[in-house]
Amino acid sequence: MNTFESRVPPPVFNDLIGRGHTVQYEPGDCLMSAGAVGDCVMVLRHGHVKILSGDAAGRERLLAVRGRGELLGEMALFSTGTRTASVVAHDAVTVVKIAEVRFRGFLDKYPSIQGDILRLVIAKLRALEGKRVENGPGTAVPRLLRALVEAAEACGDLLKDGAVLVPFTQNELGQMAEMSVLSAHRAVKVLRERKLLGSWPERGKVLVPCLGCLRAAALSPQMYGQDISGCGGVRSCPRR
Helix, strand or coil: CCCHHHHCCHHHHHHHHCCCEEEEECCCCEEECCCCECCEEEEEEECCEEEEEECCCCCEEEEEEECCCCEECHHHHHCCCECCCEEEECCCEEEEEEEHHHHHHHHHHCHHHHHHHHHHHHHHHHHHHHHHHCCCCCCHHHHHHHHHHHHHHHHCEECCCCCEEECCCHHHHHHHCCCCHHHHHHHHHHHHHCCCCECCCCCCCEEECCHHHHHHHHHCHHHHCCCCCCCCCCCCCCCC
16 A cells, blocks of 8 residues: 555654654544644554545535555645645544654655655645546546545455455545545446445445455456456455
8 A cells, every 4th residue: 555654664654653642533533624724744553534625515525535654734734834624533543643843854854755745745636636537428437446446445344255344435435536426326336236346234334345356447447438347256356
């Protein structure tokens, strides 16, 4: 997974962690608020968070999810100085909170890390912009596929049979894919017919029978026009 922690040498990462203090949050707690001054960054050590932003109608939309090893809040320090989105705990969350002055001291000590952070910021911005730009006939299923892969990799729970349980509703996944509720439900129906999604009795969760098949389908340009199916959870699937 391409997180901040995975891109930084362990001694350097540990130096950053040592400059902050641990804070714990309960599900639903707000870690950062849109419009607030960016006076710190956080490193996510346990749990998952949702990145939320208001739309034109004043409703909150789910933009992305983040898991362990992610750096949070860095965009404000590299741009306008204010938060452009809110960060909310999806489950029990533990972070290391680092004040801005200590974070800038870290960057002064390791100037090469600035390039890694800027590349991560650019990648996040491009991913969000790509969701907004890619729109039109035939794009709903591919867009939802990529949102599913992102959510599964960041927050998915691996089950005993190798399937992955994604703790988000169809509506939330649709928000991540920048699509309407109706389009999201139609795309989910298509993915279930193609055995890329399964059924789960508990509301608010989506079952991915085989994450390997889901990744392959998300990367395939054929999803725009041809019938690509998953294994449905077969243990002998070579993509597992």
